[in-house]
Amino acid sequence: MGATRFTTLLTASVVGTYLVLALGATTATAGEAAASGPLAWVAWGHYALAAAVWALVAATAVYARREDRATGVRAGLALATVGVPVQGLVGLAGRVGGFDAARWGVGVGRIHLFGGVAAFAVLLVVLVRHLDATVADPDATAEDTPTGASSRPSPVDATAPNGPADRLRAYLALTKPRLMWLLCLLALAGMALAAATGAAVDGVTVVATLAGGVLAVGAAGTFNHLFERERDRKMARTADRPVATATVPPRRAAAFGLALAAASLGLLWTVVTPLATLLTAGAIVYYAVVYTVLLKPTTRWNTAVGGGSGALPALIGWAAVTGGIGLPAVLLAGVVVLWTPAHFYNFAIAHRGEYARADYPMLPVVAGVRATRRRTCYWLGATLVAAVALGVVAEFGALYAVTTAGAGGVFLRSLVRQYDRGTDAAALRTFYASNAYLGLLLAAVVAEAVVV
Known part of the structure:
Protein backbone atom coordinates (compact mmCIF):
# COMPACT_ATOMS: atom_id res chain seq x y z
CA MET A 1 0.00 0.00 0.00
CA GLY A 2 2.84 2.38 0.88
CA ALA A 3 4.55 1.81 -2.47
CA THR A 4 1.30 2.38 -4.35
CA ARG A 5 0.57 5.59 -2.44
CA PHE A 6 4.08 6.89 -3.02
CA THR A 7 3.91 6.07 -6.74
CA THR A 8 0.62 7.95 -6.97
CA LEU A 9 2.06 10.98 -5.19
CA LEU A 10 5.16 10.97 -7.36
CA THR A 11 3.19 10.59 -10.58
CA ALA A 12 0.90 13.44 -9.53
CA SER A 13 3.96 15.58 -8.82
CA VAL A 14 5.33 14.94 -12.31
CA VAL A 15 2.02 15.69 -14.01
CA GLY A 16 1.38 18.74 -11.83
CA THR A 17 4.83 20.16 -12.54
CA TYR A 18 4.25 19.72 -16.26
CA LEU A 19 0.89 21.47 -16.05
CA VAL A 20 2.56 24.39 -14.26
CA LEU A 21 5.20 24.46 -17.01
CA ALA A 22 2.58 24.43 -19.79
CA LEU A 23 0.45 27.13 -18.17
CA GLY A 24 3.56 29.16 -17.41
CA ALA A 25 4.48 29.10 -21.10
CA THR A 26 0.95 30.30 -21.86
CA THR A 27 1.32 33.12 -19.35
CA ALA A 28 4.61 34.17 -20.91
CA THR A 29 3.06 34.05 -24.37
CA ALA A 30 0.10 36.15 -23.25
CA GLY A 31 2.47 38.85 -22.00
CA GLU A 32 0.89 41.86 -20.40
CA ALA A 33 -2.59 40.57 -21.23
CA ALA A 34 -2.04 37.80 -18.73
CA ALA A 35 -1.40 40.28 -15.95
CA SER A 36 -4.56 42.25 -16.46
CA GLY A 37 -7.57 41.79 -18.68
CA PRO A 38 -9.39 38.71 -20.00
CA LEU A 39 -6.39 36.40 -19.58
CA ALA A 40 -5.61 37.43 -16.00
CA TRP A 41 -7.15 34.18 -14.76
CA VAL A 42 -4.44 32.25 -16.62
CA ALA A 43 -1.67 34.05 -14.74
CA TRP A 44 -3.37 33.77 -11.36
CA GLY A 45 -4.23 30.14 -12.03
CA HIS A 46 -0.59 29.50 -12.87
CA TYR A 47 0.60 31.07 -9.60
CA ALA A 48 -1.96 29.20 -7.49
CA LEU A 49 -1.25 25.89 -9.21
CA ALA A 50 2.51 26.39 -8.81
CA ALA A 51 2.08 26.84 -5.06
CA ALA A 52 -0.12 23.75 -4.80
CA VAL A 53 2.28 21.63 -6.86
CA TRP A 54 5.23 22.76 -4.77
CA ALA A 55 3.36 21.65 -1.66
CA LEU A 56 2.70 18.29 -3.34
CA VAL A 57 6.37 17.87 -4.27
CA ALA A 58 7.44 18.77 -0.74
CA ALA A 59 4.95 16.29 0.73
CA THR A 60 6.23 13.60 -1.62
CA ALA A 61 9.79 14.34 -0.54
CA VAL A 62 8.81 14.02 3.15
CA TYR A 63 7.01 10.77 2.39
CA ALA A 64 10.08 9.43 0.57
CA ARG A 65 12.31 10.19 3.55
CA ARG A 66 9.85 8.65 5.99
CA GLU A 67 9.56 5.50 3.86
CA ASP A 68 13.36 5.41 3.42
CA ARG A 69 13.20 5.31 -0.36
CA ALA A 70 16.32 4.92 -2.49
CA THR A 71 18.98 7.58 -2.07
CA GLY A 72 18.64 8.80 -5.64
CA VAL A 73 14.87 9.17 -5.26
CA ARG A 74 15.18 11.14 -2.03
CA ALA A 75 17.95 13.33 -3.44
CA GLY A 76 15.97 14.11 -6.59
CA LEU A 77 12.87 15.04 -4.62
CA ALA A 78 14.92 17.24 -2.27
CA LEU A 79 16.41 19.01 -5.28
CA ALA A 80 12.96 19.56 -6.79
CA THR A 81 11.58 20.79 -3.46
CA VAL A 82 14.24 23.50 -3.40
CA GLY A 83 14.36 24.16 -7.13
CA VAL A 84 10.63 24.62 -7.79
CA PRO A 85 10.17 27.65 -5.49
CA VAL A 86 13.53 29.13 -6.60
CA GLN A 87 12.59 29.12 -10.27
CA GLY A 88 9.15 30.42 -9.30
CA LEU A 89 10.72 33.35 -7.47
CA VAL A 90 12.88 34.08 -10.51
CA GLY A 91 9.76 34.31 -12.65
CA LEU A 92 7.99 36.50 -10.12
CA ALA A 93 11.01 38.79 -9.77
CA GLY A 94 11.19 39.19 -13.50
CA ARG A 95 7.52 40.14 -13.68
CA VAL A 96 7.80 42.81 -10.97
CA GLY A 97 11.19 44.05 -12.23
CA GLY A 98 13.21 43.00 -9.22
CA PHE A 99 15.76 40.93 -11.11
CA ASP A 100 17.72 41.97 -14.18
CA ALA A 101 19.24 39.01 -16.01
CA ALA A 102 19.64 40.88 -19.28
CA ARG A 103 23.16 41.83 -18.37
CA TRP A 104 24.01 38.13 -18.42
CA GLY A 105 22.62 37.86 -21.93
CA VAL A 106 19.67 35.71 -20.84
CA GLY A 107 16.10 36.89 -20.35
CA VAL A 108 14.34 36.22 -17.05
CA GLY A 109 11.52 34.51 -18.89
CA ARG A 110 13.93 32.01 -20.41
CA ILE A 111 15.54 31.27 -17.06
CA HIS A 112 12.11 30.72 -15.56
CA LEU A 113 11.01 28.48 -18.44
CA PHE A 114 14.20 26.43 -18.43
CA GLY A 115 13.89 26.08 -14.67
CA GLY A 116 10.42 24.61 -15.12
CA VAL A 117 11.73 22.18 -17.72
CA ALA A 118 14.55 21.16 -15.38
CA ALA A 119 12.16 20.57 -12.47
CA PHE A 120 9.93 18.41 -14.69
CA ALA A 121 12.94 16.45 -15.97
CA VAL A 122 14.28 15.81 -12.46
CA LEU A 123 10.94 14.53 -11.23
CA LEU A 124 10.48 12.32 -14.29
CA VAL A 125 13.91 10.75 -13.73
CA VAL A 126 13.01 10.22 -10.07
CA LEU A 127 9.78 8.50 -11.08
CA VAL A 128 11.59 6.16 -13.47
CA ARG A 129 14.25 5.32 -10.87
CA HIS A 130 11.53 4.59 -8.33
CA LEU A 131 9.66 2.31 -10.72
CA ASP A 132 12.84 0.47 -11.68
CA ALA A 133 13.69 -0.06 -8.01
CA THR A 134 10.29 -1.25 -6.86
CA VAL A 135 8.86 -3.22 -9.78
CA ALA A 136 10.12 -6.72 -10.49
CA ASP A 137 12.27 -7.10 -13.58
CA PRO A 138 9.85 -8.30 -16.31
CA ASP A 139 12.74 -9.93 -18.18
CA ALA A 140 13.57 -12.15 -15.19
CA THR A 141 10.10 -13.04 -13.90
CA ALA A 142 7.11 -14.81 -15.35
CA GLU A 143 4.56 -12.55 -16.97
CA ASP A 144 2.08 -12.80 -19.80
CA THR A 145 3.30 -15.00 -22.63
CA PRO A 146 4.42 -12.57 -25.33
CA THR A 147 1.83 -12.35 -28.04
CA GLY A 148 2.51 -14.95 -30.69
CA ALA A 149 5.42 -16.51 -28.80
CA SER A 150 3.80 -19.84 -27.96
CA SER A 151 2.32 -20.80 -31.29
CA ARG A 152 3.18 -20.41 -34.92
CA PRO A 153 0.68 -18.75 -37.24
CA SER A 154 -1.80 -21.06 -38.88
CA PRO A 155 -1.21 -21.49 -42.59
CA VAL A 156 -3.62 -19.51 -44.74
CA ASP A 157 -4.71 -20.79 -48.11
CA ALA A 158 -3.29 -18.72 -50.93
CA THR A 159 -6.57 -18.35 -52.79
CA ALA A 160 -7.90 -15.47 -54.82
CA PRO A 161 -10.80 -13.36 -53.48
CA ASN A 162 -14.20 -14.90 -54.09
CA GLY A 163 -15.84 -11.78 -55.50
Whole structure:
Protein backbone atom coordinates (compact mmCIF):
# COMPACT_ATOMS: atom_id res chain seq x y z
CA MET A 1 0.00 0.00 0.00
CA GLY A 2 2.84 2.38 0.88
CA ALA A 3 4.55 1.81 -2.47
CA THR A 4 1.30 2.38 -4.35
CA ARG A 5 0.57 5.59 -2.44
CA PHE A 6 4.08 6.89 -3.02
CA THR A 7 3.91 6.07 -6.74
CA THR A 8 0.62 7.95 -6.97
CA LEU A 9 2.06 10.98 -5.19
CA LEU A 10 5.16 10.97 -7.36
CA THR A 11 3.19 10.59 -10.58
CA ALA A 12 0.90 13.44 -9.53
CA SER A 13 3.96 15.58 -8.82
CA VAL A 14 5.33 14.94 -12.31
CA VAL A 15 2.02 15.69 -14.01
CA GLY A 16 1.38 18.74 -11.83
CA THR A 17 4.83 20.16 -12.54
CA TYR A 18 4.25 19.72 -16.26
CA LEU A 19 0.89 21.47 -16.05
CA VAL A 20 2.56 24.39 -14.26
CA LEU A 21 5.20 24.46 -17.01
CA ALA A 22 2.58 24.43 -19.79
CA LEU A 23 0.45 27.13 -18.17
CA GLY A 24 3.56 29.16 -17.41
CA ALA A 25 4.48 29.10 -21.10
CA THR A 26 0.95 30.30 -21.86
CA THR A 27 1.32 33.12 -19.35
CA ALA A 28 4.61 34.17 -20.91
CA THR A 29 3.06 34.05 -24.37
CA ALA A 30 0.10 36.15 -23.25
CA GLY A 31 2.47 38.85 -22.00
CA GLU A 32 0.89 41.86 -20.40
CA ALA A 33 -2.59 40.57 -21.23
CA ALA A 34 -2.04 37.80 -18.73
CA ALA A 35 -1.40 40.28 -15.95
CA SER A 36 -4.56 42.25 -16.46
CA GLY A 37 -7.57 41.79 -18.68
CA PRO A 38 -9.39 38.71 -20.00
CA LEU A 39 -6.39 36.40 -19.58
CA ALA A 40 -5.61 37.43 -16.00
CA TRP A 41 -7.15 34.18 -14.76
CA VAL A 42 -4.44 32.25 -16.62
CA ALA A 43 -1.67 34.05 -14.74
CA TRP A 44 -3.37 33.77 -11.36
CA GLY A 45 -4.23 30.14 -12.03
CA HIS A 46 -0.59 29.50 -12.87
CA TYR A 47 0.60 31.07 -9.60
CA ALA A 48 -1.96 29.20 -7.49
CA LEU A 49 -1.25 25.89 -9.21
CA ALA A 50 2.51 26.39 -8.81
CA ALA A 51 2.08 26.84 -5.06
CA ALA A 52 -0.12 23.75 -4.80
CA VAL A 53 2.28 21.63 -6.86
CA TRP A 54 5.23 22.76 -4.77
CA ALA A 55 3.36 21.65 -1.66
CA LEU A 56 2.70 18.29 -3.34
CA VAL A 57 6.37 17.87 -4.27
CA ALA A 58 7.44 18.77 -0.74
CA ALA A 59 4.95 16.29 0.73
CA THR A 60 6.23 13.60 -1.62
CA ALA A 61 9.79 14.34 -0.54
CA VAL A 62 8.81 14.02 3.15
CA TYR A 63 7.01 10.77 2.39
CA ALA A 64 10.08 9.43 0.57
CA ARG A 65 12.31 10.19 3.55
CA ARG A 66 9.85 8.65 5.99
CA GLU A 67 9.56 5.50 3.86
CA ASP A 68 13.36 5.41 3.42
CA ARG A 69 13.20 5.31 -0.36
CA ALA A 70 16.32 4.92 -2.49
CA THR A 71 18.98 7.58 -2.07
CA GLY A 72 18.64 8.80 -5.64
CA VAL A 73 14.87 9.17 -5.26
CA ARG A 74 15.18 11.14 -2.03
CA ALA A 75 17.95 13.33 -3.44
CA GLY A 76 15.97 14.11 -6.59
CA LEU A 77 12.87 15.04 -4.62
CA ALA A 78 14.92 17.24 -2.27
CA LEU A 79 16.41 19.01 -5.28
CA ALA A 80 12.96 19.56 -6.79
CA THR A 81 11.58 20.79 -3.46
CA VAL A 82 14.24 23.50 -3.40
CA GLY A 83 14.36 24.16 -7.13
CA VAL A 84 10.63 24.62 -7.79
CA PRO A 85 10.17 27.65 -5.49
CA VAL A 86 13.53 29.13 -6.60
CA GLN A 87 12.59 29.12 -10.27
CA GLY A 88 9.15 30.42 -9.30
CA LEU A 89 10.72 33.35 -7.47
CA VAL A 90 12.88 34.08 -10.51
CA GLY A 91 9.76 34.31 -12.65
CA LEU A 92 7.99 36.50 -10.12
CA ALA A 93 11.01 38.79 -9.77
CA GLY A 94 11.19 39.19 -13.50
CA ARG A 95 7.52 40.14 -13.68
CA VAL A 96 7.80 42.81 -10.97
CA GLY A 97 11.19 44.05 -12.23
CA GLY A 98 13.21 43.00 -9.22
CA PHE A 99 15.76 40.93 -11.11
CA ASP A 100 17.72 41.97 -14.18
CA ALA A 101 19.24 39.01 -16.01
CA ALA A 102 19.64 40.88 -19.28
CA ARG A 103 23.16 41.83 -18.37
CA TRP A 104 24.01 38.13 -18.42
CA GLY A 105 22.62 37.86 -21.93
CA VAL A 106 19.67 35.71 -20.84
CA GLY A 107 16.10 36.89 -20.35
CA VAL A 108 14.34 36.22 -17.05
CA GLY A 109 11.52 34.51 -18.89
CA ARG A 110 13.93 32.01 -20.41
CA ILE A 111 15.54 31.27 -17.06
CA HIS A 112 12.11 30.72 -15.56
CA LEU A 113 11.01 28.48 -18.44
CA PHE A 114 14.20 26.43 -18.43
CA GLY A 115 13.89 26.08 -14.67
CA GLY A 116 10.42 24.61 -15.12
CA VAL A 117 11.73 22.18 -17.72
CA ALA A 118 14.55 21.16 -15.38
CA ALA A 119 12.16 20.57 -12.47
CA PHE A 120 9.93 18.41 -14.69
CA ALA A 121 12.94 16.45 -15.97
CA VAL A 122 14.28 15.81 -12.46
CA LEU A 123 10.94 14.53 -11.23
CA LEU A 124 10.48 12.32 -14.29
CA VAL A 125 13.91 10.75 -13.73
CA VAL A 126 13.01 10.22 -10.07
CA LEU A 127 9.78 8.50 -11.08
CA VAL A 128 11.59 6.16 -13.47
CA ARG A 129 14.25 5.32 -10.87
CA HIS A 130 11.53 4.59 -8.33
CA LEU A 131 9.66 2.31 -10.72
CA ASP A 132 12.84 0.47 -11.68
CA ALA A 133 13.69 -0.06 -8.01
CA THR A 134 10.29 -1.25 -6.86
CA VAL A 135 8.86 -3.22 -9.78
CA ALA A 136 10.12 -6.72 -10.49
CA ASP A 137 12.27 -7.10 -13.58
CA PRO A 138 9.85 -8.30 -16.31
CA ASP A 139 12.74 -9.93 -18.18
CA ALA A 140 13.57 -12.15 -15.19
CA THR A 141 10.10 -13.04 -13.90
CA ALA A 142 7.11 -14.81 -15.35
CA GLU A 143 4.56 -12.55 -16.97
CA ASP A 144 2.08 -12.80 -19.80
CA THR A 145 3.30 -15.00 -22.63
CA PRO A 146 4.42 -12.57 -25.33
CA THR A 147 1.83 -12.35 -28.04
CA GLY A 148 2.51 -14.95 -30.69
CA ALA A 149 5.42 -16.51 -28.80
CA SER A 150 3.80 -19.84 -27.96
CA SER A 151 2.32 -20.80 -31.29
CA ARG A 152 3.18 -20.41 -34.92
CA PRO A 153 0.68 -18.75 -37.24
CA SER A 154 -1.80 -21.06 -38.88
CA PRO A 155 -1.21 -21.49 -42.59
CA VAL A 156 -3.62 -19.51 -44.74
CA ASP A 157 -4.71 -20.79 -48.11
CA ALA A 158 -3.29 -18.72 -50.93
CA THR A 159 -6.57 -18.35 -52.79
CA ALA A 160 -7.90 -15.47 -54.82
CA PRO A 161 -10.80 -13.36 -53.48
CA ASN A 162 -14.20 -14.90 -54.09
CA GLY A 163 -15.84 -11.78 -55.50
CA PRO A 164 -15.64 -8.01 -56.00
CA ALA A 165 -16.36 -7.30 -52.32
CA ASP A 166 -13.57 -9.60 -51.16
CA ARG A 167 -11.19 -8.10 -53.70
CA LEU A 168 -12.09 -4.58 -52.57
CA ARG A 169 -11.48 -5.49 -48.93
CA ALA A 170 -8.10 -7.00 -49.78
CA TYR A 171 -6.91 -3.91 -51.63
CA LEU A 172 -8.29 -1.65 -48.90
CA ALA A 173 -6.31 -3.62 -46.31
CA LEU A 174 -3.14 -2.90 -48.28
CA THR A 175 -3.58 0.84 -47.71
CA LYS A 176 -3.51 0.55 -43.88
CA PRO A 177 -6.61 2.73 -43.43
CA ARG A 178 -6.28 2.86 -39.64
CA LEU A 179 -3.18 5.05 -40.03
CA MET A 180 -4.92 7.60 -42.20
CA TRP A 181 -6.97 9.55 -39.67
CA LEU A 182 -4.04 10.53 -37.48
CA LEU A 183 -1.76 11.43 -40.39
CA CYS A 184 -4.51 13.49 -42.04
CA LEU A 185 -5.16 15.26 -38.74
CA LEU A 186 -1.43 16.03 -38.56
CA ALA A 187 -1.48 17.54 -42.06
CA LEU A 188 -4.59 19.52 -41.10
CA ALA A 189 -2.78 20.82 -38.01
CA GLY A 190 0.12 21.91 -40.22
CA MET A 191 -2.30 23.84 -42.43
CA ALA A 192 -3.99 25.37 -39.39
CA LEU A 193 -0.63 26.57 -38.04
CA ALA A 194 0.08 28.25 -41.36
CA ALA A 195 -3.35 29.87 -41.33
CA ALA A 196 -2.68 31.24 -37.84
CA THR A 197 0.30 33.17 -39.22
CA GLY A 198 -1.96 34.93 -41.71
CA ALA A 199 -1.51 32.65 -44.71
CA ALA A 200 -4.60 32.31 -46.90
CA VAL A 201 -6.21 28.87 -46.88
CA ASP A 202 -8.93 27.78 -49.28
CA GLY A 203 -11.12 24.71 -49.25
CA VAL A 204 -9.71 23.31 -52.48
CA THR A 205 -6.19 23.26 -51.03
CA VAL A 206 -7.36 21.58 -47.83
CA VAL A 207 -9.35 18.87 -49.64
CA ALA A 208 -6.63 18.24 -52.24
CA THR A 209 -3.91 18.02 -49.57
CA LEU A 210 -5.89 15.56 -47.47
CA ALA A 211 -6.89 13.50 -50.51
CA GLY A 212 -3.29 13.40 -51.71
CA GLY A 213 -2.25 12.39 -48.20
CA VAL A 214 -4.73 9.51 -48.11
CA LEU A 215 -3.43 8.23 -51.43
CA ALA A 216 0.18 8.58 -50.24
CA VAL A 217 -0.52 6.68 -47.03
CA GLY A 218 -2.18 3.97 -49.11
CA ALA A 219 0.84 3.76 -51.41
CA ALA A 220 3.34 3.58 -48.52
CA GLY A 221 1.22 0.97 -46.73
CA THR A 222 0.98 -1.15 -49.88
CA PHE A 223 4.75 -1.12 -50.37
CA ASN A 224 5.15 -2.03 -46.69
CA HIS A 225 2.92 -5.09 -47.21
CA LEU A 226 4.86 -5.99 -50.34
CA PHE A 227 8.35 -5.75 -48.85
CA GLU A 228 7.47 -7.45 -45.56
CA ARG A 229 5.46 -10.36 -46.97
CA GLU A 230 8.05 -13.02 -46.03
CA ARG A 231 8.32 -11.88 -42.42
CA ASP A 232 4.55 -11.25 -42.21
CA ARG A 233 4.03 -14.98 -42.71
CA LYS A 234 5.99 -15.65 -39.50
CA MET A 235 3.73 -13.56 -37.26
CA ALA A 236 0.18 -14.48 -36.27
CA ARG A 237 -0.81 -10.82 -36.29
CA THR A 238 0.16 -10.35 -39.93
CA ALA A 239 0.02 -13.84 -41.44
CA ASP A 240 -3.35 -13.14 -43.05
CA ARG A 241 -2.31 -9.95 -44.85
CA PRO A 242 -3.26 -9.90 -48.53
CA VAL A 243 0.25 -10.13 -50.03
CA ALA A 244 1.49 -12.57 -47.38
CA THR A 245 -1.32 -14.97 -48.34
CA ALA A 246 -1.06 -14.19 -52.07
CA THR A 247 -4.64 -12.99 -51.99
CA VAL A 248 -3.16 -10.05 -53.85
CA PRO A 249 -0.16 -11.22 -55.93
CA PRO A 250 3.05 -9.22 -55.40
CA ARG A 251 3.08 -7.84 -58.94
CA ARG A 252 -0.46 -6.52 -58.59
CA ALA A 253 0.35 -5.05 -55.18
CA ALA A 254 3.37 -3.26 -56.67
CA ALA A 255 1.25 -1.90 -59.52
CA PHE A 256 -1.43 -0.79 -57.06
CA GLY A 257 1.11 0.99 -54.86
CA LEU A 258 2.69 2.75 -57.83
CA ALA A 259 -0.74 3.83 -59.07
CA LEU A 260 -1.64 5.29 -55.67
CA ALA A 261 1.70 7.10 -55.45
CA ALA A 262 1.31 8.52 -58.95
CA ALA A 263 -2.24 9.68 -58.24
CA SER A 264 -1.14 11.31 -54.97
CA LEU A 265 1.82 13.15 -56.44
CA GLY A 266 -0.08 14.14 -59.57
CA LEU A 267 -2.91 15.63 -57.54
CA LEU A 268 -0.61 17.54 -55.22
CA TRP A 269 1.58 18.84 -58.05
CA THR A 270 -1.45 20.01 -60.04
CA VAL A 271 -3.58 21.52 -57.28
CA VAL A 272 -1.32 22.23 -54.29
CA THR A 273 2.40 23.20 -54.32
CA PRO A 274 5.63 21.66 -55.67
CA LEU A 275 7.21 21.54 -52.19
CA ALA A 276 4.22 19.69 -50.72
CA THR A 277 4.53 17.21 -53.60
CA LEU A 278 8.25 16.64 -53.02
CA LEU A 279 7.75 16.21 -49.26
CA THR A 280 4.98 13.68 -49.91
CA ALA A 281 7.24 11.73 -52.28
CA GLY A 282 9.89 11.80 -49.57
CA ALA A 283 7.40 10.50 -46.99
CA ILE A 284 6.47 7.55 -49.22
CA VAL A 285 10.12 6.63 -49.82
CA TYR A 286 10.99 7.20 -46.15
CA TYR A 287 8.35 4.78 -44.87
CA ALA A 288 8.42 2.21 -47.66
CA VAL A 289 12.18 2.01 -48.20
CA VAL A 290 14.18 3.75 -45.45
CA TYR A 291 12.06 2.42 -42.57
CA THR A 292 10.63 -0.83 -43.94
CA VAL A 293 13.63 -2.12 -45.89
CA LEU A 294 16.69 -0.45 -44.34
CA LEU A 295 15.92 0.25 -40.68
CA LYS A 296 13.26 -2.10 -39.35
CA PRO A 297 15.08 -5.41 -40.04
CA THR A 298 18.56 -4.17 -39.12
CA THR A 299 18.68 -1.89 -36.05
CA ARG A 300 17.07 -1.37 -32.67
CA TRP A 301 16.85 2.33 -33.56
CA ASN A 302 14.34 1.59 -36.32
CA THR A 303 11.42 3.18 -34.50
CA ALA A 304 13.30 6.26 -33.28
CA VAL A 305 14.82 7.04 -36.68
CA GLY A 306 11.86 5.86 -38.72
CA GLY A 307 9.50 8.22 -36.91
CA GLY A 308 10.45 10.96 -39.33
CA SER A 309 8.18 9.48 -41.99
CA GLY A 310 5.12 9.93 -39.79
CA ALA A 311 6.12 13.49 -38.91
CA LEU A 312 6.36 14.77 -42.50
CA PRO A 313 2.60 15.48 -42.87
CA ALA A 314 3.08 18.45 -40.52
CA LEU A 315 5.53 19.96 -42.99
CA ILE A 316 3.39 18.93 -45.94
CA GLY A 317 0.35 20.74 -44.51
CA TRP A 318 2.34 23.94 -43.95
CA ALA A 319 3.97 23.72 -47.39
CA ALA A 320 0.57 23.16 -49.02
CA VAL A 321 -0.58 26.56 -47.74
CA THR A 322 2.60 28.63 -47.85
CA GLY A 323 4.81 26.92 -50.39
CA GLY A 324 7.62 26.89 -47.81
CA ILE A 325 8.51 25.54 -44.35
CA GLY A 326 8.10 27.44 -41.07
CA LEU A 327 9.38 26.96 -37.53
CA PRO A 328 5.96 26.06 -36.02
CA ALA A 329 5.59 23.23 -38.53
CA VAL A 330 9.12 22.01 -37.78
CA LEU A 331 8.33 21.96 -34.06
CA LEU A 332 5.07 20.11 -34.66
CA ALA A 333 6.98 17.54 -36.72
CA GLY A 334 9.52 17.34 -33.90
CA VAL A 335 6.76 16.54 -31.40
CA VAL A 336 5.68 13.63 -33.60
CA VAL A 337 9.26 12.36 -34.04
CA LEU A 338 9.72 12.27 -30.26
CA TRP A 339 6.25 10.83 -29.69
CA THR A 340 6.76 7.91 -32.08
CA PRO A 341 9.06 5.80 -29.84
CA ALA A 342 6.95 6.59 -26.77
CA HIS A 343 3.96 5.39 -28.79
CA PHE A 344 5.23 2.37 -30.68
CA TYR A 345 7.51 0.84 -28.04
CA ASN A 346 4.37 -0.17 -26.14
CA PHE A 347 3.09 -2.06 -29.17
CA ALA A 348 6.50 -3.67 -29.60
CA ILE A 349 6.46 -4.82 -25.97
CA ALA A 350 3.08 -6.47 -26.43
CA HIS A 351 4.17 -8.24 -29.62
CA ARG A 352 7.84 -8.84 -28.84
CA GLY A 353 7.46 -12.61 -29.26
CA GLU A 354 6.24 -12.25 -32.81
CA TYR A 355 8.90 -9.69 -33.68
CA ALA A 356 11.56 -12.04 -32.33
CA ARG A 357 10.27 -14.91 -34.44
CA ALA A 358 10.28 -12.71 -37.55
CA ASP A 359 13.88 -11.61 -36.78
CA TYR A 360 13.02 -7.94 -36.22
CA PRO A 361 15.47 -6.32 -33.74
CA MET A 362 12.80 -4.28 -32.00
CA LEU A 363 14.01 -2.67 -28.78
CA PRO A 364 12.16 -4.99 -26.34
CA VAL A 365 13.54 -7.99 -28.25
CA VAL A 366 17.19 -6.95 -28.04
CA ALA A 367 17.25 -4.82 -24.87
CA GLY A 368 14.40 -6.25 -22.80
CA VAL A 369 11.09 -4.93 -21.52
CA ARG A 370 12.49 -2.96 -18.58
CA ALA A 371 14.89 -0.95 -20.71
CA THR A 372 12.13 -0.33 -23.25
CA ARG A 373 9.72 0.98 -20.63
CA ARG A 374 12.42 3.22 -19.21
CA ARG A 375 13.14 4.70 -22.61
CA THR A 376 9.43 5.09 -23.28
CA CYS A 377 9.16 7.28 -20.18
CA TYR A 378 12.03 9.47 -21.33
CA TRP A 379 10.73 9.76 -24.89
CA LEU A 380 7.38 10.78 -23.44
CA GLY A 381 9.08 13.43 -21.32
CA ALA A 382 10.88 14.78 -24.39
CA THR A 383 7.58 14.82 -26.28
CA LEU A 384 5.89 16.86 -23.57
CA VAL A 385 8.72 19.41 -23.44
CA ALA A 386 8.63 19.75 -27.23
CA ALA A 387 4.87 20.31 -27.04
CA VAL A 388 5.49 23.24 -24.68
CA ALA A 389 8.05 24.68 -27.10
CA LEU A 390 5.48 24.45 -29.89
CA GLY A 391 2.93 26.25 -27.72
CA VAL A 392 5.38 29.08 -27.00
CA VAL A 393 6.39 29.59 -30.64
CA ALA A 394 2.82 29.33 -31.94
CA GLU A 395 1.55 31.55 -29.07
CA PHE A 396 -1.14 29.12 -28.03
CA GLY A 397 -3.35 29.67 -25.00
CA ALA A 398 -4.75 27.79 -22.04
CA LEU A 399 -6.78 25.34 -24.14
CA TYR A 400 -3.62 23.91 -25.66
CA ALA A 401 -1.76 23.92 -22.32
CA VAL A 402 -4.51 22.07 -20.47
CA THR A 403 -4.93 19.59 -23.33
CA THR A 404 -1.27 18.61 -23.56
CA ALA A 405 -1.01 18.36 -19.77
CA GLY A 406 -4.25 16.43 -19.30
CA ALA A 407 -3.74 14.00 -22.18
CA GLY A 408 -0.04 13.68 -21.33
CA GLY A 409 -0.94 12.89 -17.73
CA VAL A 410 -3.27 10.10 -18.86
CA PHE A 411 -0.50 8.77 -21.11
CA LEU A 412 2.02 8.82 -18.25
CA ARG A 413 -0.42 7.26 -15.79
CA SER A 414 -1.07 4.44 -18.23
CA LEU A 415 2.66 3.85 -18.52
CA VAL A 416 3.03 3.74 -14.73
CA ARG A 417 0.22 1.19 -14.54
CA GLN A 418 2.00 -0.84 -17.21
CA TYR A 419 5.00 -1.01 -14.89
CA ASP A 420 2.76 -2.15 -12.04
CA ARG A 421 0.74 -4.74 -13.94
CA GLY A 422 3.48 -5.95 -16.22
CA THR A 423 1.17 -7.47 -18.81
CA ASP A 424 0.99 -7.23 -22.57
CA ALA A 425 -2.61 -6.04 -22.26
CA ALA A 426 -1.38 -3.11 -20.15
CA ALA A 427 1.22 -2.29 -22.80
CA LEU A 428 -1.49 -2.19 -25.46
CA ARG A 429 -3.59 0.12 -23.29
CA THR A 430 -0.62 2.50 -23.12
CA PHE A 431 -0.32 2.24 -26.90
CA TYR A 432 -3.93 3.36 -27.28
CA ALA A 433 -3.45 6.11 -24.68
CA SER A 434 -0.55 7.43 -26.74
CA ASN A 435 -2.78 7.55 -29.82
CA ALA A 436 -5.35 9.51 -27.84
CA TYR A 437 -2.66 11.93 -26.63
CA LEU A 438 -1.50 12.85 -30.11
CA GLY A 439 -5.04 13.03 -31.47
CA LEU A 440 -6.13 15.42 -28.71
CA LEU A 441 -2.96 17.49 -29.07
CA LEU A 442 -3.52 17.91 -32.81
CA ALA A 443 -7.18 18.77 -32.26
CA ALA A 444 -6.08 21.44 -29.77
CA VAL A 445 -3.59 22.81 -32.32
CA VAL A 446 -6.36 23.13 -34.89
CA ALA A 447 -8.73 24.71 -32.35
CA GLU A 448 -6.13 27.21 -31.10
CA ALA A 449 -4.96 28.14 -34.59
CA VAL A 450 -8.33 28.39 -36.29
CA VAL A 451 -11.04 28.89 -33.67
CA VAL A 452 -9.45 30.56 -30.63
